[in-house]
Amino acid sequence: MTNKSMHTLASLLFACILFALSIASAQAGPLNDGLHAFKAGDYQQAMAYWKPLAEKHNPDALYNIGLLYMKGLGVKKDYRAAKHWFKQAAKYGSVDAAYNLGVMYKKRRFGYPSSKDALYWWRQAAERGHPESQFNLGVMLVYGNGTGKDVPAALKLWQQAARQGNANAIHTLAQVYEKGLFGIPADPAKAAYWEKRAKQTARR
Incomplete structure (x- = not known):
């Protein structure tokens, strides 16, 4: 493998933090009201909507509040x-929160x-089908970063991520083969x- 190839694949590990707000658990009510406030730039009002939900362990609200603090x-x-x-959100089921913790x-x-901490959180999310975490965990395993090398496991994770349309995984598999x-x-x-598949993904 050339140094250029190593750099290309290694750089893909540092995928962007997920900034998308989570509204999966409800399309109406306080969670969605908070989303509207967020889009209007009224972040304190968004917090006011989400905080009571977070106190009841709503993973989407917990995750969204984490984003507010992360972005200021x-x-x-x-x-x-x-x-x-994010840790609270991950505890109650948010795979996006676990992914962001890893990053x-x-x-x-x-x-x-x-x-090791990145590996832990990406593994948590990857086991629940999160494609970005599956890709990043695969890179960690293929280089033995924070763990022992395991190329077959990395390949399996990339394939799982690619089947969900993850562009990094698709591109990496094309290079690997x-x-x-x-x-x-x-x-x-x-x-x-x-x-x-990479060309099809790029056209979307």
Whole structure:
């Protein structure tokens, strides 16, 4: 594998923090009212709608409050406060919160990098079908970052993420099978399949 290929795949690990608000558990009521307030730029009002729900352990509200602290919207930016809310959200079922925790640990948002903490949170989300976490966990495993190397497990995770349309996973699989990376034999047929999928994904 060339240094360029290693850099390309490694850089994909640092996927963007998810900023999308969560409204999965309700399309009406306080959660949605908070969304409207957020879109109007009234972040303190959004917090006022979400806080009572968060106190009742609503994972979407907990996650959304974490985003407010992470981005400093209506409150002072505070990564440790964001971590608190994301951990609560993850505890009550938010896979997006678990994913964001992994990225924040990996990107030193708490003053130190922690591959093991990133690995823990991405594994939690990946096991529940979160494609970005599946991709990132695969990269950790293929490089042995914070854990032992496990190329077959990484390949399986990338395939799971790719089947859900994750562009990073699709692109990576195309490269892996085209160039025979990480000890995986080159396979022109599989490379062509994933390259076709990559083009289809790019057109969406």
